[in-house]
Structure formats: structure tokens, C-alpha cells
Amino acid sequence: MGREVFESFRPRHERLVCIDSDGCAFDTMEIKHKECFCPAMIKHWGLQPISKYARMAWEFENLYSKDRGLSRFITLYRSIELLKDWDEVREYDFVFPDTEALGRWLREAPAANNAALAGSDDPVLKRTLDWSLESNERISDMVYGIPPFPHVRESIVRLSQDADIIVVSATAREALQREWEENGLLPYVSMICSQDEGSKKECIGLVKDHYGPDCVLMIGDAPGDMRAAYDNGVLFYPIRPGDEISSWKEFKEKYMEMFLNRTYRSGSEAGLIERFDECLPVLPPWKVTH
Numbered sequence: 369m370g371r372e373v374f375e376s377f378r379p380r381h382e383r384l385v386c387i388d389s390d391g392c393a394f395d396t397m398e399i400k401h402k403e404c405f406c407p408a409m410i411k412h413w414g415l416q417p418i419s420k421y422a423r424m425a426w427e428f429e430n431l432y433s434k435d436r437g438l439s440r441f442i443t444l445y446r447s448i449e450l451l452k453d454w455d456e457v458r459e460y461d462f463v464f465p466d467t468e469a470l471g472r473w474l475r476e477a478p479a480a481n482n483a484a485l486a487g488s489d490d491p492v493l494k495r496t497l498d499w500s501l502e503s504n505e506r507i508s509d510m511v512y513g514i515p516p517f518p519h520v521r522e523s524i525v526r527l528s529q530d531a532d533i534i535v536v537s538a539t540a541r542e543a544l545q546r547e548w549e550e551n552g553l554l555p556y557v558s559m560i561c562s563q564d565e566g567s568k569k570e571c572i573g574l575v576k577d578h579y580g581p582d583c584v585l586m587i588g589d590a591p592g593d594m595r596a597a598y599d600n601g602v603l604f605y606p607i608r609p610g611d612e613i614s615s616w617k618e619f620k621e622k623y624m625e626m627f628l629n630r631t632y633r634s635g636s637e638a639g640l641i642e643r644f645d646e647c648l649p650v651l652p653p654w655k656v657t658h
Contacts, residue, residue, distance in 0.1 A: 373559055373561070373565060374565075374571075374574040374575065377558070377559055377575060377578075379532050379558075379578045379579065380532055380558070381530055381531050381532050382579065382580065382583055383530060383531035383532070383579060383583045383584070383585075383627070383628065384531060384532045384533075384534065384575065384576070384578070384579050384583065384584045384585070385527050385531045385532070385533050385534075385584075385585050385586075385587060385627075386533075386534050386535075386536040386561075386568075386571075386572055386575075386584070386585070386586045386587065386597075386602075387524075387533060387534070387535055387536065387586075387587045387588075388437070388535075388536060388537055388568075388586075388587065388588040388589060388590070388593050388607075389535055389537040389539055389544055389547065389548070390437075390537065390539055391436070391437065391589045391590070391607075391609065391612075392587060392588055392589040392590075392593070392607045392612075393516050393517065393520050393524075393535075393587075394514055394515075394516050394517070394520075394547055394551075395514060395516075395517055395612070396511055396514050396547070397430075397431060397436075397589075398431065399510065399511055399514070400507055400511055401426065401427060401430045401431055402423075402427065403506065403510055404503050404506035404507045404510060404511070405426065405430070405440060405503045405506075406422070406423055406426040406427070407506070408499050408502045408503045408506060409422065409426060409444060409447070409499060410422050410423075411499075411502070412495055412498055412499040412502065413448070413465045413495065413499065414465055415451075415465075417460060417462055418451065418457055418460055418462050421451055421454060421456065421457050422447070422451060424652075424654075425447045425448075425450040425451050425454070425652070426443075426447045428450070428652045428653070429443045429446050429447045429450060430443050430447075431609075432609075432648065432649070433648055433649060433650065433652070434591045434648045434649070434650055435591075435592075436589070436590040436591070436592075436609065436648060437538070437588065437589065437590025437591070437592045437593060438538070438590070438592050439480045439538050439563065439567075440500065440503070440538070441470070441473075441474060441480045441481075441496065441500070442474060442480065444470070444496070444499070445467055445470050445471055445474060448464065448465070448467050449467075450652065451464070452464055454654060455654075456654070465492075465495070466492055467492065468492070469490045469492035469493055470492055470493065470496055473485075473493055473496075479563075479566060479567075480563070481563045481564055482497060482500055482501065482504075482540075483564065485497040485500070504540055504542070504543070507540075507543055508542070508543070508546075511543070511547075512546070512550065513550075514547070515551055516551055516553070517607075517612045517613055517616050518613050518616065518617070519613065519616035519617045519619070519620045520616055521551075521553065522620055523616060523619055523620045523624060524553060524556050525556060526620070526624065527556075527624065527628075528556040530628050531628070532558045533556055533557050533558060534557065534558050534559040534560070534561055534571075534575065535548065535557055535559070535560045535561060535562075536561045536568050536571050536572060536586065536596070537560075537561065537562060537563075537568075538562075538563050538567075538568065539562060539563065540562060540563060540564070541560065541562035541563075541564050541565075544560050544562050545560060548560070559575075567596070568586075568588075568592065568593060568596035569595070569596040569599050569600065572584070572586060572596055572597065572600045572602060573599075573600050576600050576601075576602055582603060582630045582632070582633055583630070584600075584602035584603065585597075585602065585603040585604070585605055585627050585632070586602055586603065586604050586605070587604075587605045587607060587619070588604070588605075588606065588607065589606070589607040589608070589609055589612070590609075591645075591648065593606075594606065594641065594644070603627065603632055603633055603637060604637065604641065605619060605623060605627070605632075605637075605640065606640055606641055606643075606644035608643065608644055608647050609647050609648060610647065611647070622636075623636060623640075
């Protein structure tokens with residue numbers, strides 16, 4: 369759909385809540401990364417001889433580190449870089465696949481998505497697209513019937529009475545549409561912003577000016593969600609990885625009304641973000657010295 373969705377967007381309320389999907393509203397991060405993205409990476413990037421390490425690198429990068437929630441293309445590149453720098457992996461004398469063109473594309477491409485890769489003659493970028501497309505196929509085939517985290521539905525229903533709600537995610541649009549629709553949540557959502565519409569920062573930036581100060585909140589489970597909020601000068605409510613149910617329960621019972629009453633920034637945001645920051649490490653466990 370692209371950027372045209374923003375041109376037709378018209379607010380219905382004075383407040384806006386942007387909600388990330390994978391790992392935030394839905395418990396889909398583990399199954400997507402462990403059963404879809406990672407097996408496709410091992411297959412398409414020839415990592416079979418070091419598959420044990422490839423899984424550990426992918427899962428740390430995408431689930432258990434401060435890079436959690438970044439674009440699949442960024443974490444693909446960084447996962448392979450982690451493997452190159454792992455002492456045990458070097459013992460295998462493994463010849464790594466070429467990723468130079470992928471790194472250059474990530475630095476130079478206006479958007480990191482399948483459409484931006486399509487039509488490239490570069491074999492590295494073709495491999496990247498093949499991996500991404502197969503990941504989508506695996507997700508479509510395997511990821512279904514997963515409900516939102518407890519307390520998410522009640523929170524969205526309540527928010528929709530006084531705030532516009534948009535989904536802001538780096539996930540493919542098809543998967544977002546299916547997951548929100550099969551759970552009956554689409555009627556509460558004004559717009560879905562996927563990787564095809566731009567980065568989370570860009571998407572928030574294109575809608576925030578419809579609203580006043582302290583009237584826009586981003587709910588997310590990753591540091592990238594927090595940066596997207598802060599770069600736009602809007603509020604952030606963290607869903608703590610590994611503690612998602614409690615995070616949503618606290619939001620439903622306390623912090624949602626604080627946001628709606630415009631007392632969230634002064635009352636609680638800093639303390640919640642400090643707790644959130646402690647959830648995810650920078651270094652992988654194999655780099656931590658004891």
C-alpha cells in the first residue's frame with residue numbers, strides 16, 4: 369500500500385496509541401524466529417555446518433538482545449557478523465557467505481523490505497530476497513491461531529473509546545492483517561503500518577502531528593520501539609520481554625488511564641523504561657567474561 373495510507377488518514381480522537389505486533393501484542397516472536405526465520409537462514413545462507421551456532425546467534429540477536437525487534441534484514445546481517453566474531457566458530461574453519469552487498473544495501477537503500485530487493489541482479493541480494501520470501505511462506509504456513517497476550521484485548525477495546533489505534537510493525541503486511549483479523553481486533557484499528565509503509569520512526573512521524581503534546585503513545589517490546597518514539601518526541605510504554613503478561617496487566621489497570629489523563633510522562637514513564645532497559649543485554653552470553 370505504501371505511503372498513500374497516510375494521506376487518507378483522518379483522526380477520530382484527540383489521542384493516538386501506536387502498538388507493535390510481534391512480541392508485544394502477540395506472543396509470536398519465538399515461533400517466527402525459531403521455526404521460520406532461522407531455519408530459512410540456515411538453508412539459504414549455507415550455514416548447515418555451524419547450524420547450532422547459527423541458531424544461538426539468531427535467537428540472541430532477535431529475541432534476547434537490545435537488537436530485538438529490528439528489521440529482519442538488519443538482524444540477518446548482524447547475526448552473520450556475530451558468527452564471524454565467535455571464537456568457537458572460527459575453530460571450524462568455516463567459509464562464511466559473502467554479505468558485503470547486503471551491508472551496503474542496508475546503508476544505502478531508502479527502505480529495507482522485499483520490494484527494495486526485487487529486481488536486483490546481485491547474487492547476495494537475490495539470496496537475501498529468497499530467504500525473506502521463504503520466511504514469509506513459513507510464517508504463513510505455521511503461524512496461526514495465536515491469540516494476543518492476556519490483557520491486550522481488553523486494553524485495546526478500552527483505548528478505542530478515547531484514542532485512535534494504529535499498528536506500527538516491521539512485520540510484513542500480510543501477516544499483520546491476518547493476525548489482527550483472525551483475533552477480531554481489526555475493527556478497533558485505524559491503520560496498519562507494516563515494513564512496506566516505512567520504518568517505525570517514519571510511520572509515527574507521519575501521523576503524530578495530528579495530535580497535541582503528550583497525546584501520542586507508542587507501546588513496544590524492543591529498544592527500537594523506544595527509539596522510534598523518542599525520535600518523534602512521543603511517549604513510550606514498554607512491554608518487558610519475558611514479563612509481557614504483567615506489563616499488559618499493569619497497563620490495563622493503571623498506566624492506560626494515566627496516558628488518557630495526560631499524567632503518564634510525569635508520573636511513571638522514566639521508572640518503567642529503567643526496568644525495561646535491564647531486561648535485555650548488549651553482549652551475547654558467549655562474550656561475557658565471568
